[in-house]
Amino acid sequence: MPVRPSSRSGASAAILPDAHTNDPIDDTMTLDVPEQLLTPEHSRSETSSNNENALPDEKPARRTSTRVKRVSLRAAEALVNTPAPSDESTPTPSEAYVDSLAKAKRSKSSLRHSIAVMESSLWKVAPDEDDTMPDDTTMAPATPISSSSQEPQPDEGASSLQQRTLRKRVEKVLAKEDGPIRTKAAPAKRDSMRRSSRLSVLASDLVGRASSVLGKRSREMGGLGKDLGRRASLRPRNAAPPKEEPAPEPSVKKRRVSESDLSKLQSKEESPSEEPAAPTVPRYKPKRWLSHGLYTGQEPSDSPPKQRRSKNSKKTGTGPMQRKVLPMPMFAGSRLLKTGRDFQLPFDVFSPLPPGQPKPDEWRKTNKNVFVGDAASFWKVNKNLELSKCMCDEDTGCDENCQNRYMFYECDNGNCALGPECGNRSFAELKKRTKAGGKYNVGVEVIKTPDRGYGVRSNRSFEPNQIIVEYTGEIITQFECERRMRNVYKNNEVGRPLSDRGLVTDASLQCYYLMYFDQNMIIDATRGSIARFVNHSCEPNCRMEKWTVAGKPRMALFAGDHGIMTGEELSYDYNFDPYSNKNVQQCRCGASNCRGILGPRPKDKDRVKELAVKPSKKANAKKVAGTKRKIADAVDSAPSRGGKRRKLLTGVKKAINKTRRGKAAKEPTAASKPTGRGRAPAKNVKLPKVKATARVKATVRGPRKNAAAAAKATPASPTKLKRPSPETKKKIIAAASRGSKGGRPRKTEVTSPRKPAAKSPAKSPANNKVTKTTTAKASSSVKGKGWRKGVKSAARSVVQSVKGARK
Numbered sequence: 001m002p003v004r005p006s007s008r009s010g011a012s013a014a015i016l017p018d019a020h021t022n023d024p025i026d027d028t029m030t031l032d033v034p035e036q037l038l039t040p041e042h043s044r045s046e047t048s049s050n051n052e053n054a055l056p057d058e059k060p061a062r063r064t065s066t067r068v069k070r071v072s073l074r075a076a077e078a079l080v081n082t083p084a085p086s087d088e089s090t091p092t093p094s095e096a097y098v099d100s101l102a103k104a105k106r107s108k109s110s111l112r113h114s115i116a117v118m119e120s121s122l123w124k125v126a127p128d129e130d131d132t133m134p135d136d137t138t139m140a141p142a143t144p145i146s147s148s149s150q151e152p153q154p155d156e157g158a159s160s161l162q163q164r165t166l167r168k169r170v171e172k173v174l175a176k177e178d179g180p181i182r183t184k185a186a187p188a189k190r191d192s193m194r195r196s197s198r199l200s201v202l203a204s205d206l207v208g209r210a211s212s213v214l215g216k217r218s219r220e221m222g223g224l225g226k227d228l229g230r231r232a233s234l235r236p237r238n239a240a241p242p243k244e245e246p247a248p249e250p251s252v253k254k255r256r257v258s259e260s261d262l263s264k265l266q267s268k269e270e271s272p273s274e275e276p277a278a279p280t281v282p283r284y285k286p287k288r289w290l291s292h293g294l295y296t297g298q299e300p301s302d303s304p305p306k307q308r309r310s311k312n313s314k315k316t317g318t319g320p321m322q323r324k325v326l327p328m329p330m331f332a333g334s335r336l337l338k339t340g341r342d343f344q345l346p347f348d349v350f351s352p353l354p355p356g357q358p359k360p361d362e363w364r365k366t367n368k369n370v371f372v373g374d375a376a377s378f379w380k381v382n383k384n385l386e387l388s389k390c391m392c393d394e395d396t397g398c399d400e401n402c403q404n405r406y407m408f409y410e411c412d413n414g415n416c417a418l419g420p421e422c423g424n425r426s427f428a429e430l431k432k433r434t435k436a437g438g439k440y441n442v443g444v445e446v447i448k449t450p451d452r453g454y455g456v457r458s459n460r461s462f463e464p465n466q467i468i469v470e471y472t473g474e475i476i477t478q479f480e481c482e483r484r485m486r487n488v489y490k491n492n493e494v495g496r497p498l499s500d501r502g503l504v505t506d507a508s509l510q511c512y513y514l515m516y517f518d519q520n521m522i523i524d525a526t527r528g529s530i531a532r533f534v535n536h537s538c539e540p541n542c543r544m545e546k547w548t549v550a551g552k553p554r555m556a557l558f559a560g561d562h563g564i565m566t567g568e569e570l571s572y573d574y575n576f577d578p579y580s581n582k583n584v585q586q587c588r589c590g591a592s593n594c595r596g597i598l599g600p601r602p603k604d605k606d607r608v609k610e611l612a613v614k615p616s617k618k619a620n621a622k623k624v625a626g627t628k629r630k631i632a633d634a635v636d637s638a639p640s641r642g643g644k645r646r647k648l649l650t651g652v653k654k655a656i657n658k659t660r661r662g663k664a665a666k667e668p669t670a671a672s673k674p675t676g677r678g679r680a681p682a683k684n685v686k687l688p689k690v691k692a693t694a695r696v697k698a699t700v701r702g703p704r705k706n707a708a709a710a711a712k713a714t715p716a717s718p719t720k721l722k723r724p725s726p727e728t729k730k731k732i733i734a735a736a737s738r739g740s741k742g743g744r745p746r747k748t749e750v751t752s753p754r755k756p757a758a759k760s761p762a763k764s765p766a767n768n769k770v771t772k773t774t775t776a777k778a779s780s781s782v783k784g785k786g787w788r789k790g791v792k793s794a795a796r797s798v799v800q801s802v803k804g805a806r807k
């Protein structure tokens with residue numbers, strides 16, 4: 001009785017022609033196999049085919065049985081679909097369970113069935129083999145089971161058996177599908193298991209694939225996952241598990257994430273992102289930078305404290321009045337006052353002057369006055385003739401009103417009791433500086449000027465009236481000076497001929513460093529200090545002054561009333577007397593009030609003009625009172641002019657002659673002898689002198705024993721003042737003491753007023769104008785009414801006596 005396939009079988013039958021077109025095997029299988037294979041014997045024969053006793057030629061039979069098994073699956077499906085026979089209405093519990101399973105997986109079974117049919121078509125069994133199916137039974141071993149199975153069975157028993165067999169098979173298939181795929185059977189049963197489950201495994205694979213196609217998770221995938229998990233667990237523990245690395249992104253330069261960037265990132269994260277699959281940016285923990293070091297939070301701030309202040313907030317030190325630095329120790333101020341020093345810039349900062357200034361080759365340096373020849377003996381005679389006693393007290397100090405200062409006497413411990421408080425010790429200060437040494441302390445250096453030879457500039461700043469450098473050299477007598485002029489300094493040149501300088505074309509500029517000094521002496525700085533290079537200026541920033549220090553005259557360059565800045569070229573007014581037109585030199589000081597020539601100061605300007613108009617006559621006929629004068633021309637012109645002997649005998653020359661006469665009377669010396677030319681030393685020598693200072697308005701000179709003759713020969717400049725002689729001082733002091741009732745008591749015998757008011761009538765030819773001015777200044781500078789009156793009256797009497805003497 002042919003089994004009519006259900007719609008599913010029909011569907012499967014419809015699939016078959018699609019899979020294997022024109023395949024006659026399918027027709028025979030659908031008709032024959034159910035009757036033959038749905039028997040337990042056949043199944044036994046299938047299992048018996050796994051028997052070890054099976055012959056190798058049993059393969060075709062085994063293949064046939066497998067094919068029958070697949071077909072039996074299809075037939076079983078047909079049985080499931082068909083209503084069960086009435087005799088099986090009371091199934092056993094196992095069978096009921098199988099039925100329920102079969103019903104639950106009906107769709108799955110049907111699918112498996114169709115797949116099995118497809119599998120069976122893949123076996124490619126030849127049609128003739130199918131034809132030999134009846135012979136297949138004969139090829140099977142003659143086992144009791146097989147023989148029994150080969151026996152004809154009744155139809156009812158066959159159907160029930162068929163159902164049970166089918167259920168068992170389905171149960172097996174389901175069990176295999178539910179169980180682990182890779183469960184390994186015992187080696188003895190491996191082949192049988194493989195053969196018996198071959199179809200079911202394939203079916204389950206296909207079912208799995210189909211289910212995976214339907215979106216269900218494949219067991220294989222689960223197994224694979226388990227396998228991967230197992231592999232992962234088998235890895236060494238110290239090896240890091242592979243991480244799921246994100247897709248390689250372009251390398252971004254690492255940088256520190258600032259707070260602004262973090263805020264941006266946070267804002268991005270907070271904002272709803274439309275791209276959920278965006279690569280995750282690693283979150284950096286925001287870096288908190290310390291902004292105040294270890295003391296963060298301890299600095300005072302105006303904002304109110306964020307935290308609640310406790311009662312002990314003051315004790316904890318979180319208040320707003322915290323210090324940033326530790327307080328100075330209590331003795332710091334005292335120590336600073338005692339041991340502190342003035343701030344001093346490094347030398348290359350305060351002296352940004354180009355180094356490497358040239359040094360004159362012919363310069364022989366000495367920083368002390370050296371007496372040469374008869375000068376030493378002469379000085380000894382006049383030593384300590386003019387000593388003064390300072391009467392200043394600690395309240396006033398030795399300021400500008402100090403009498404020693406007025407008289408150009410430097411205070412020291414012998415004549416002043418103030419000690420370090422005294423402000424009239426310039427040379428002592430200079431000594432200190434030069435002893436310390438260094439460019440800053442020396443303060444000056446030689447430079448090369450473009451048109452005036454060498455010069456001197458300052459390396460530092462100087463206060464007004466501060467001492468800068470001492471003018472030192474050899475102290476010589478006039479006789480020695482004349483000798484040197486004739487023999488030694490005959491061809492002195494400043495550096496280049498005057499023709500190049502556009503002055504005089506027929507003579508070279510001769511430069512001498514001779515200056516009238518004191519006591520008819522001359523200071524020759526050819527071998528001397530750097531002060532000899534200081535050039536002249538009609539508008540100078542310095543002045544040259546002669547001071548008496550410890551009884552000895554000394555000359556120094558002082559800063560002017562405006563002080564000196566770093567890098568300034570130093571200059572002073574030579575008050576140079578050209579003496580003759582031949583030695584007139586063009587001044588190149590560049591000042592706005594330049595006099596044009598190296599000549600006397602403006603008060604003698606008319607005289608200079610006369611010299612400029614009629615140089616030769618004027619120069620020979622008259623003499624000009626000056627403080628610095630070229631002596632070369634005087635020496636050279638004396639023999640040339642023959643009988644035109646100048647009447648320029650100065651007090652200095654007379655003093656020298658007198659000294660010479662006195663010495664000659666005692667013991668004739670070489671200096672008193674005539675010179676090599678058989679003539680007397682030049683008589684018309686005018687020496688350079690220290691100019692009058694604006695502060696005192698007095699020319700510092702030594703005492704002149706024959707001042708009247710000197711005044712007759714050399715009219716004094718109206719600006720010049722004479723330092724009072726000891727006799728004059730005594731007169732003034734005596735008059736002051738007489739005139740003052742409550743005047744200061746004189747401590748010593750040799751004292752002087754605070755101002756050298758005037759000279760004695762017999763020795764001071766100074767004009768009245770200057771004397772009056774000086775007297776007025778002197779009276780105003782004396783302290784105390786009685787003392788002032790006494791000085792005033794004394795000065796008046798002196799002035800009157802001077803007037804009378806002149807008349």
Ligand SMILES: C[S@@+](CC[C@H](N)C(=O)[O-])C[C@H]1O[C@@H](n2cnc3c(N)ncnc32)[C@H](O)[C@@H]1O
Nearest residue numbers: 452453454511532533534535536586587588589
């Ligand atoms: C005592 S020396 C000064 C140093 C000199 N410049 C040197 O190179 O040795 C004086 C001479 O310098 C020159 N001199 C100084 N001041 C001058 C000035 N303002 N103009 C032109 N020449 C000057 C004159 O030749 C003068 O005779």
